[in-house]
Amino acid sequence: MKIAELFRDRTVFSFEIFPPKKNSSIETIYDTLEDLQDLHPDFISITFGAGGSGNGANTLAIARRLKEQHGVTPLVHLPCIHDTKADIDGVLQQFQENGIENILALRGDRVEGREPARDFCHASDLIQHIHRQGDFDIAAACYPECHPEAPNLDTDIRYLKEKVDAGASHLISQLFFDNDTFYDFRYRTARAGIQVPIEAGIMPVTNRKQIERMVTMCGASLPRKFTKMVQCFEDRPEALRDAGIAYAIDQIVDLVTDGVDGIHLYIMNNAYVARKISEAVSGILKASRNSTAAK
Ligand code: FAD
Numbered sequence: 485m486k487i488a489e490l491f492r493d494r495t496v497f498s499f500e501i502f503p504p505k506k507n508s509s510i511e512t513i514y515d516t517l518e519d520l521q522d523l524h525p526d527f528i529s530i531t532f533g534a535g536g537s538g539n540g541a542n543t544l545a546i547a548r549r550l551k552e553q554h555g556v557t558p559l560v561h562l563p564c565i566h567d568t569k570a571d572i573d574g575v576l577q578q579f580q581e582n583g584i585e586n587i588l589a590l591r592g593d594r595v596e597g598r599e600p601a602r603d604f605c606h607a608s609d610l611i612q613h614i615h616r617q618g619d620f621d622i623a624a625a626c627y628p629e630c631h632p633e634a635p636n637l638d639t640d641i642r643y644l645k646e647k648v649d650a651g652a653s654h655l656i657s658q659l660f661f662d663n664d665t666f667y668d669f670r671y672r673t674a675r676a677g678i679q680v681p682i683e684a685g686i687m688p689v690t691n692r693k694q695i696e697r698m699v700t701m702c703g704a705s706l707p708r709k710f711t712k713m714v715q716c717f718e719d720r721p722e723a724l725r726d727a728g729i730a731y732a733i734d735q736i737v738d739l740v741t742d743g744v745d746g747i748h749l750y751i752m753n754n755a756y757v758a759r760k761i762s763e764a765v766s767g768i769l770k771a772s773r774n775s776t777a778a779k
């Protein structure tokens with residue numbers, strides 16, 4: 485199933501997971517997949533070396549497991565900055581042999597101490613290349629608060645349009661905590677002629693360490709409502725987790741009400757959090773699916 489087709493008749497609801505760290509067993513994520521099975525997301529994306537970890541070896545194995553044992557469509561992330569054309573062609577061949585049709589094409593995070601391979605400088609180079617190699621559905625990343633290396637949002641959106649023109653059929657956004665930044669971004673992308681569906685990236689924040697790491701990595705701005713919540717509950721982990729889940733649900737209800745194309749939930753391999761949120765929003769997603777299908 486090509487993911488782009490899903491957006492025709494529904495508000496897409498998807499999860500993102502990451503392969504276990506190098507010193508943990510792959511079985512831990514397989515247990516998580518079991519726990520997620522009855523939540524029926526439209527697809528699950530699997531990161532590949534995210535955060536510059538260089539940890540991509542299990543991405544394909546997890547994608548196969550999702551497809552073959554759980555009947556869930558996988559979206560595999562594919563970064564390119566440290567790979568040669570030959571490396572990428574080898575990976576694409578493996579994807580084809582294993583029936584993987586959906587790829588999130590990325591430039592990728594820089595791995596410390598490794599020089600870029602220079603065959604692909606930007607995600608748009610990779611998207612063009614993948615199109616020439618096979619019949620894949622390609623997604624790309626976007627940044628409602630601007631990519632940290634871009635001089636400004638208009639320039640970043642100009643390059644985003646290049647990714648869409650190169651063949652990205654849908655976009656998944658970086659996480660954000662203020663829906664107004666997403667609405668402003670969607671307005672600007674539409675003005676720039678970007679017409680493909682944009683999924684909103686939502687990260688339920690469930691512990692303090694996670695917030696600090698995330699803000700350092702992606703520079704998401706934190707609205708007052710959010711920082712007040714964290715300050716109030718930071719010493720009570722269960723209360724902070726519950727508040728983080730409630731905050732994410734509130735964001736999702738507002739986004740769906742506003743007609744968002746899809747919600748991409750960064751579940752951080754936490755099936756409990758995925759379940760709580762899925763159960764809370766299933767009714768509104770169903771209602772929005774029915775109204776989208778009727779149009
Ligand atoms: P690009 O689209 O290439 O953009 C990178 C920068 O270059 C931007 O500042 C852009 O404005 C600029 N740019 C783009 N095109 C041009 C051009 N033609 N000329 C000049 N400048 C240009 N990383 C991983 O390593 N593994 C993962 O699994 C992973 N998953 C992710 C999932 C999502 C949903 C998101 C949002 C990010 C993910 N990342 C992952 C992080 C991502 O790789 C980094 O943010 C990376 O710095 C940029 O990747 P990109 O594909 O957006 O790059």
